[in-house]
Amino acid sequence: DIQMTQSPSSLSASVGDRVTITCRASQSISSYLNWYQQKPGKAPKLLIYAASSLQSGVPSRFSGSGSGTDFTLTISSLQPEDFATYYCQQSYSTPPGFGQGTKLEIK
Amino acid sequence: QVQLQESGPGLVKPSETLSLTCTVSGGSISSYYWSWIRQPPGKGLEWIGYIYYSGSTNYNPSLKSRVTISVDTSKNQFSLKLSSVTAADTAVYYCARRITMVRGGRYYYYMDVWGKGTTVTVSS
Numbered sequence: 001d002i003q004m005t006q007s008p009s010s011l012s013a014s015v016g017d018r019v020t021i022t023c024r025a026s027q028s029i030s031s032y033l034n035w036y037q038q039k040p041g042k043a044p045k046l047l048i049y050a051a052s053s054l055q056s057g058v059p060s061r062f063s064g065s066g067s068g069t070d071f072t073l074t075i076s077s078l079q080p081e082d083f084a085t086y087y088c089q090q091s092y093s094t095p096p097g098f099g100q101g102t103k104l105e106i107k
Numbered sequence: 108q109v110q111l112q113e114s115g116p117g118l119v120k121p122s123e124t125l126s127l128t129c130t131v132s133g134g135s136i137s138s139y140y141w142s143w144i145r146q147p148p149g150k151g152l153e154w155i156g157y158i159y160y161s162g163s164t165n166y167n168p169s170l171k172s173r174v175t176i177s178v179d180t181s182k183n184q185f186s187l188k189l190s191s192v193t194a195a196d197t198a199v200y201y202c203a204r205r206i207t208m209v210r211g212g213r214y215y216y217y218m219d220v221w222g223k224g225t226t227v228t229v230s231s
Contacts (some may be wrong), residue, residue: 033219094167
């Protein structure tokens, strides 16, 4: 199985900050990488697919980049509704595993 | 827009079979893949498997011996059965639609619509 490792596991930031979350795959996955946002008690929500494509309806302050083994999710200017847990997921091979999550908290 | 709703017992006894159904509304189950994902309390997400509307399936190898996913196109539903459950199977279970996108000759997959999730507790 391909292992997905996110860093940091948790992060404190303020409204208006620029935030970057990293996801590393245990082997090359080209650009087969998705990002999801999950708020407490809610289902995950797709933000980014194919490493850098913004899902319809997702604010443009979210962006994704990377290829191969290293990927990043960037939020350009944090808004109050962005405080949540973020997961990366590889879709290169079965099982399409997730990272352990990055919890973004208010500073 | 397409909506998904999970349903099934919230409590299952150890060694028994967990059975859940996902009902698709606002669209057809045809022409898509449909997935099950779970999340143990306070932990991350685990992909369980998916089914194509035609019935072909793919399961997580770690659960394959215990998992069956089926589809009923006449009811616009798909289902999950997980046998011989233990406390480790206690989780929120989500159903989701899997999208296939073709770009530059490559096939990209992602889950764009999710149900709200249903909590299943395994306990005697």
